[in-house]
Amino acid sequence: MSAVPPELRDEIPSFEDGQARHDHGPVDWTGLTSVRGAKSALEIGTVVAIAVCVFFGVEAILRLTDTPTYIFPKPTAVVRALTDDFWLQYGQHLWVTLQEFFVGFAIGSTIGLILAAVITQKPFVEKVVAPYIIILVVTPMLALVPFLRLSLIRGVSMWPIIAAVALASGPMVLINASTGFRRTDLAKIALARSYGASTFQVFRKVRFPLALPMIIVGYMVGAIFGLLTAIGGEMVSASEQGGLGHQLIYFSSLIRMENFGAVLLIIEALGLSIYFVFYFIGKRWASWET
Amino acid sequence: MSAVDGSAKLEIRGATKTYEAKTGPVHALHDFSLEVTAGELVCILGPSGCGKTTLLWSMAGLHALTRGEILLDGTAITGPRPGEIGMMFQDANLLPWRNLRKNIEFPFEIKRRPVDKARIEMLLREVGLDGFENAYPRELSGGMQQRASIVRALAPDPGVMLMDEPFGALDAFTRDEMNLLLMRLWSETSKTIVFVTHNISEAIFLADRVVVMTPRPGRLARIFDIELPRPRTVDMTFTSEFIELIQEIKHIVESGGRHTVEVE
Numbered sequence: 001m002s003a004v005p006p007e008l009r010d011e012i013p014s015f016e017d018g019q020a021r022h023d024h025g026p027v028d029w030t031g032l033t034s035v036r037g038a039k040s041a042l043e044i045g046t047v048v049a050i051a052v053c054v055f056f057g058v059e060a061i062l063r064l065t066d067t068p069t070y071i072f073p074k075p076t077a078v079v080r081a082l083t084d085d086f087w088l089q090y091g092q093h094l095w096v097t098l099q100e101f102f103v104g105f106a107i108g109s110t111i112g113l114i115l116a117a118v119i120t121q122k123p124f125v126e127k128v129v130a131p132y133i134i135i136l137v138v139t140p141m142l143a144l145v146p147f148l149r150l151s152l153i154r155g156v157s158m159w160p161i162i163a164a165v166a167l168a169s170g171p172m173v174l175i176n177a178s179t180g181f182r183r184t185d186l187a188k189i190a191l192a193r194s195y196g197a198s199t200f201q202v203f204r205k206v207r208f209p210l211a212l213p214m215i216i217v218g219y220m221v222g223a224i225f226g227l228l229t230a231i232g233g234e235m236v237s238a239s240e241q242g243g244l245g246h247q248l249i250y251f252s253s254l255i256r257m258e259n260f261g262a263v264l265l266i267i268e269a270l271g272l273s274i275y276f277v278f279y280f281i282g283k284r285w286a287s288w289e290t
Numbered sequence: 291m292s293a294v295d296g297s298a299k300l301e302i303r304g305a306t307k308t309y310e311a312k313t314g315p316v317h318a319l320h321d322f323s324l325e326v327t328a329g330e331l332v333c334i335l336g337p338s339g340c341g342k343t344t345l346l347w348s349m350a351g352l353h354a355l356t357r358g359e360i361l362l363d364g365t366a367i368t369g370p371r372p373g374e375i376g377m378m379f380q381d382a383n384l385l386p387w388r389n390l391r392k393n394i395e396f397p398f399e400i401k402r403r404p405v406d407k408a409r410i411e412m413l414l415r416e417v418g419l420d421g422f423e424n425a426y427p428r429e430l431s432g433g434m435q436q437r438a439s440i441v442r443a444l445a446p447d448p449g450v451m452l453m454d455e456p457f458g459a460l461d462a463f464t465r466d467e468m469n470l471l472l473m474r475l476w477s478e479t480s481k482t483i484v485f486v487t488h489n490i491s492e493a494i495f496l497a498d499r500v501v502v503m504t505p506r507p508g509r510l511a512r513i514f515d516i517e518l519p520r521p522r523t524v525d526m527t528f529t530s531e532f533i534e535l536i537q538e539i540k541h542i543v544e545s546g547g548r549h550t551v552e553v554e
Contacts, residue, residue: 003369004354012309012316013343013454187383194350195400195446196372205400209387288386288426 005193007202011186070255078261089247089259090266096243097230097270100158104165105226109219111166112173116218117203120181133178136171142232149237158241161233168229169222176218180211213286220278227270244270299450299482300326300349304358307344318344320507321358328449331476331483333497335490337543341508342486343380346454349484350377362450372401376448378456382435384427390438391423397446406445413441417471433464437471444475453485457492465489466524469496473522490536490543491527494518502539504546512542 059075061067069077082090119126141164148160188206197205234245244263251260307319319341326332336342347353349360351370360367362374384393394414398405414420417437427435436456443451457465469492476483487493493500494516502511514535518526526532 005352005370008347008352009354010310012311012318013347187379187381188385190347190350190352191377191379191383192396192400193352194370194372194375194377195397196370197400201400205396206385209385212387286387288428 005189005202006199008186008190008193013186013190069257071257073258073261075261077258078265081256081258082262082265090244090263093242093244093247093263094266094270096158096241097234097245100161100165100230100233100243101227103158104162104230105169105223107162108166108168108170108226109173109222112170112218112222113177113215115170116174116177116181116215120178126178126182133171133175136167137175139167140232141165141168142229142236145233145237160237161230161243164233165226165229169226172222172225173215173218176221177211177215180214180218181207183210183214185210213282213289216278216282216286220275220282223274223278224271227267227274231267297328298325298361299328299330299363300324300484301361301364302326302345302349302358303361305345305348305355305360306357307341307348307353308356317507319348319355320509322503322508322510323358324501324510324513326482326484328482329480330498331473331485331496332499332501333485333487333493334501334503335487335493335539335543336503336508336511337505338488340503340505342488342503343454345503345508346377346452346484346486350375350452352377372397372448373446374448375450375452376443376446378439378443378451378453380455381459382427382432382439382456384435384438384442386427389424389426390419390430393427393438394442394445396442401446403446406447409447410441410445413444416475417441431464432460433468436460436464436468440468440472440475444479444481449482451481451483453483455487456485458487458489465492470524472496473520477520490539491532494532494535494539495522495527500539502542511546514539 055075062072062074073081119129144167145160145164148163185206188210189202192202192206230243231245231248234243235249244267247263248260251257251263302322302324305319305322307317309316309318322341322345324332334342334345344353348355349362349367351367354368362371384390385396388396394410395405411420414423417440419434419437419441422430422434422438427438430438439456457468460468472483472485473496475481485493485496494514497516500514500516502514503509504511516535518532
């Protein structure tokens with residue numbers, strides 16, 4: 001015969017504080033996924049029109065004031081520089097940055113998610129671990145790259161930067177996913193339990209879906225932090241394999257500002273892609289919440 | 291009329307529950323005993339916080355009692371008995387990330403049993419929700435959500451239904467409609483139903499017996515046999531007989547069952 005479900009044993013059945021206890025924890029990033037994006041043709045058209053105005057406006061001002069390229073590159077020059085010898089100047093470096101980012105993010109986010117699911121099971125564990133998570137969150141991991149390169153992971157490989165990316169993105173996933181897993185909805189857990197659900201089934205079919213919107217927010221923030229760390233890491237430590245951050249330093253030291261601008265454009269595109277990927281994942285899997 | 295065959299389906303013996311809350315022990319339920327016969331519809335009535343939900347959760351095996359025991363078909367309840375007991379909660383308690391079909395199939399999924407599609411389809415038609423299978427809970431009205439919740443509870447065909455103020459959040463009109471639907475389903479399926487509410491007229495309208503509880507700690511105050519003929523109609527709730535019964539029960543609830551106040 002089955003036993004009384006442990007998480008309900010001494011809970012006073014009270015649902016007065018609404019459907020679920022929404023606790024966004026110490027750092028609330030939920031705003032990131034709820035930015036109101038352009039929807040109608042008019043809105044999208046206006047957004048594009050502003051971009052066009054800024055592009056040609058900057059171009060016109062720079063031409064009228066006769067500003068030299070080393071002070072501020074003209075937008076048209078940046079676009080020309082971007083298409084010029086793309087693979088050699090940007091493509092291979094983009095590939096390096098992408099590898100560092102994806103490998104580091106995959107490791108960091110997986111560990112962060114699993115840790116979040118584990119530590120939130122016991123309030124005591126969570127309270128003890130919390131200060132260390134905060135320390136991990138506030139430490140700028142890209143500052144560790146030179147240290148990692150010299151001491152822990154010797155050599156000029158990608159691994160020091162991959163480690164920094166994992167260290168930067170992991171805690172972000174951890175902190176947000178913990179917030180998600182901390183949400184408890186007694187009535188829904190009782191519902192699953194009344195049908196004889198096991199602890200694992202309660203996790204998989206109630207706790208996890210309930211946490212999913214916050215997990216997606218955590219992945220988005222973690223990915224953005226990971227990308228920043230990858231590029232920053234390449235900037236602070238010279239390496240043989242390059243990377244977009246490396247190219248930023250390289251072009252600025254040669255005062256090739258139009259190439260510098262082209263690298264920035266690529267980084268911009270990367271960041272936006274991350275945002276849109278998680279925006280649409282959120283729309284698909286977490287839209288029930290709004 | 292009641293489809294009673296004389297045997298005790300549910301037997302509550304001296305149920306007592308004390309919660310160990312952070313602010314100290316909360317004595318929710320004290321020495322409560324009751325027998326529910328098979329096929330009976332019993333309403334448990336009491337003020338908020340009188341341990342009604344505690345009692346129901348204990349009957350569902352979601353809670354352990356501090357003292358006493360509850361028997362279902364003669365065996366003590368020590369944990370959830372999914373095949374035999376169906377539970378309905380305050381609010382519809384649908385999972386918002388699942389559409390209606392997936393919500394109703396949830397009990398089958400948990401038990402890893404094949405989905406009884408024919409029965410679900412029949413029940414959906416019965417409650418007027420056919421065609422809404424792909425809708426999400428937020429797209430449905432409160433009444434529709436509650437009807438889906440009834441279908442979910444009835445789909446695995448449990449012998450006993452435990453209902454915890456299921457219609458408390460609905461407006462009066464929808465509540466009447468849901469009560470009529472519940473009685474129709476009950477007369478067709480001959481379930482044993484224990485229905486918790488704090489609404490006196492709802493209790494009288496539905497029940498074979500109304501069990502009144504005292505404020506915390508919840509104790510049995512009095513049991514009223516409701517002799518109203520079935521099928522019942524909303525018009526019956528306006529008869530003087532019905533209103534007198536409301537007044538009588540209201541006095542018991544207000545006096546906490548300690549003494550009966552005489553109406554002058």
